[in-house]
Amino acid sequence: MVKKLTKHGNSYALVIDKPILELLRATPETPFEIITDGRSLLLSPVRDPDDDKKFEDALEMVHKRFGRALKRLAE
Helix, strand or coil, rough: CCCCCCCEEEECCCCHHHHHHHHHHCCCCCCCCEEECCCCCEEEEEEHHHHHHHHHHHHHHHHHHHHHHHHHCCC
């Protein structure tokens, strides 16, 4: 995907499409860490460790409860 910067006041902004935000499990309120090597940017959502734990626990519960059915559906 190729994106262009958009003028935003005296600055420029990079608009992140909603499907990308959904893949990252990010909202407009999610803080992002920005890292650069001078040639490229790496944006990473800053995660709350408690949120990651809740997600992992929910995923484990779904796997225990529906794991066999999901495996059969995949076949």
